[in-house]
Amino acid sequence: MTDYIIVGAGPAGCVLANRLSENPANSVLLLEAGGKDWHPYIHMPAGFAKMTKGIASWGWSTVPQRNMKDRVFWYTQAKVVGGGSSINAQIYTRGNARDYDAWEKEEGLAGWGYRDVLPYFKRAENNQRYANDFHGDQGPLGVSNPIAPLPICEAYFRAGQEMGIPFNPDFNGAAQEGVGYYQLTQKDARRSSASVAYLKPIRARKNLTVRTDVLVTRIVVEKGRAIGVELVDRPGGEKKILHAEREVIVSSGAIGSPKLLMQSGIGPADHLKSVGVTPVHDLPGVGSNMQDHLDLFVIAECTGDHTYDNYAKLHRTAWAGL
Template sequence: MVEEQYDYVITGAGSAGAVLAARLSENPSVTVCLLEAGGKDNNPFIHVPFGLSLLSRFDSIGWGYFTAPQRELNDRELFWPRGKTLGGSSSVNAMCYIRGQREDYDRWAESGAAGWSYNEVLSWFKKAEDYHGGADAYHGTGGPLRVEKLRHTDPLSRCFVNSADAAGLPVRTDFNREQREGLGFYDVTQKHGRRWSTAQAYLKPALNRPNLTVHTRTLTEKVLFTGKTASGVQVRYKGKGRRIGARKEVILCGGAINSPHLLMLSGVGPRDMLMEKGIHVVADSPGTGRNLQDHLDAIVQYRCTSRQGYAVALSAIPSYIAAGFRYLFSSGGLLSSNIAEAGGFASSSLAQSGQPDLQFHFLPAILAEHGRRSVYGYGFGVHVCALYPKSRGSISLQSSHPADHPLIEPAYLTHPDDKKVLLEGVALADKLVNSAAFDDVRGKRLSPPLGNNDEALLDEFIREHAESIYHPVGTCKMGAADDEMAVTDNQCRVKGVNGLRVADASVMPVLPGGNTNAPVVMIAERVADLIIRSAGHP
């Protein structure tokens, strides 16, 4: 029995779901239900940017995902943090506002996602944005998503930006224009020194609308079908099952893990896998869960000889106390820092001309196990990732029970070019840190081990220590009608069924060259418009 009925039912109140709920509910004549498996975003560490350093320790706001053992990474099971709260991963990420390269979106269009070239998506980036520098050909103002310069940067981060000359790189003030190779400070999704997640930017202003209903701590177990048409969802709330109907569409916004997982649980996926798990096949979709891509990260870390940066140390306590008071009264100071303040882009020997294939995130702190373990003392590190991995993995079912995690198989480094790019990136990062810019602060090297010119030693370092930098995409990719591995069409409608869309990072055919939050917001903005137009709403 359907207990509630709405025009649109959206699963996942994260980076995309919050956007769609806000945009669709702008029309008072339609009803929207937004479902979130996690709770409200009331953890104070979410909203104070520096709280990022502790968020991975709160199991209540994360999904707790781990990958399958990775053959090329010494059979390690890697931790994959994903946000489980209003705002999703936009409530737990490092807030870096990066769109990627022009060619990334042209590549989407060339691969079959017609209408998603750079010139066609730029206006949706701009619509979402409220850019601190004002509107121009690349940026927008007045949108819900505030993009600001950092209110505080550490001297060590400035050392990193000043190291650009050592590698022949320019200094950039904006990585979201035509040229982005170089080093600089990241713009961040913050407003008045606070994290500006999609929950804050889009959802919170819409919560008082009578046509928008938000259910938290509600796990969506499967999409319900009447024949081949999605008619609602089955959810579990406080241990009890409920059915929520959708008169017009069901929209999945769970991300690159949860959206394909939910599709397969609902009978949309590879036929043999579904039958093996005892799931009724609604649509044979061999590409569901395939095409998984992610950015793998290696860290070059050093001790610091001065008391700079963000340390776990008794001597740092007075500065943190002072910072607390400053933040309380002005929302400035080090507590407004996203920690990953500086970074940039560079090219390996395999990069295409004008398309850097390496990204750096500089942290004026020592990081271990994604921040889940504290490391005493002062230090700094350069995170290095290869932007365009050629390895492809998958998300698949471990069981037909909705509460069981899917099998996450990123297949890291199974293509040899990926390791070559990462090795070159690590060597370049070490060159930057060993430049004159760091001479006054550089202490003992922590990683990689000494002898970094020994490729075998570096190779083993990557195998033992590389981790995800949290950008999984591609598992419900958009594509042409004749692409049997495409799960969605160029309007993000699930192929083979009616009334069902996916709108999140999973629809990206190819991983963009950078952080993925801004592209997800863009996708949600555009899909909201496609839905409104297809329904004939004003």
């Protein structure tokens, strides 16, 4: 039996595994449905373009979206150690400060105001450019500016300023409005995922066990308390139950976490009954109220070879990768 079972080795799971195993008295088991982050595309920053469809992804899509003329969208969710931080576009952005403040003031979430969470962002950062009121440079997560900007980017920024849009050197600083470069979760020209930043340096800890390719199908609840998890370690394999002495922590992402809770009978009771799941704990809101952003592209023809398009040729892709 282990003290803590963490379900999902995405960004939250990697951080929790790191922090909880700092105490040698704690035994920690980290479970991940996907595989290890071995693929070279994961660690090559430009490789994210290959990651969002197929490699290290669940391969999910949405149901028809009634407010988008019933379009069906590819919905990328990571299936790999490091989670989304292993396959995303590496843009380092924290969201808007006013959203955090609204959670605290309007929803009553004490401790979630922006000034409350800012110290944790700073603690996480190893920022290669900034060390100030908004940024830290002593944390494990590499954050840097793009290393290969193009002249067309600078032209775009000048054009924006000519239209009255301010240049903003830091979208995680005092304001978000403006044009400028995003900072990226990269260090030394390589992706700095949660796996690289938080998990890789501590894999030798004797009190930490990481298991990949293990699918958790249910949280085991007895007398109102989560005491373990049910899992399968291969397709069609026999289900097994692992017990946790202290806590079961669900960190399976915005889709995976509510999915697992509801499969376990934790969620809105009427809905669970309607789909044949026996309610274990009536918890309204699970599986609802998700907000996500659309990714919109503006595609324009250039007057010449000003972009990275020429690297789409196979030999140039290989050269850039090297």
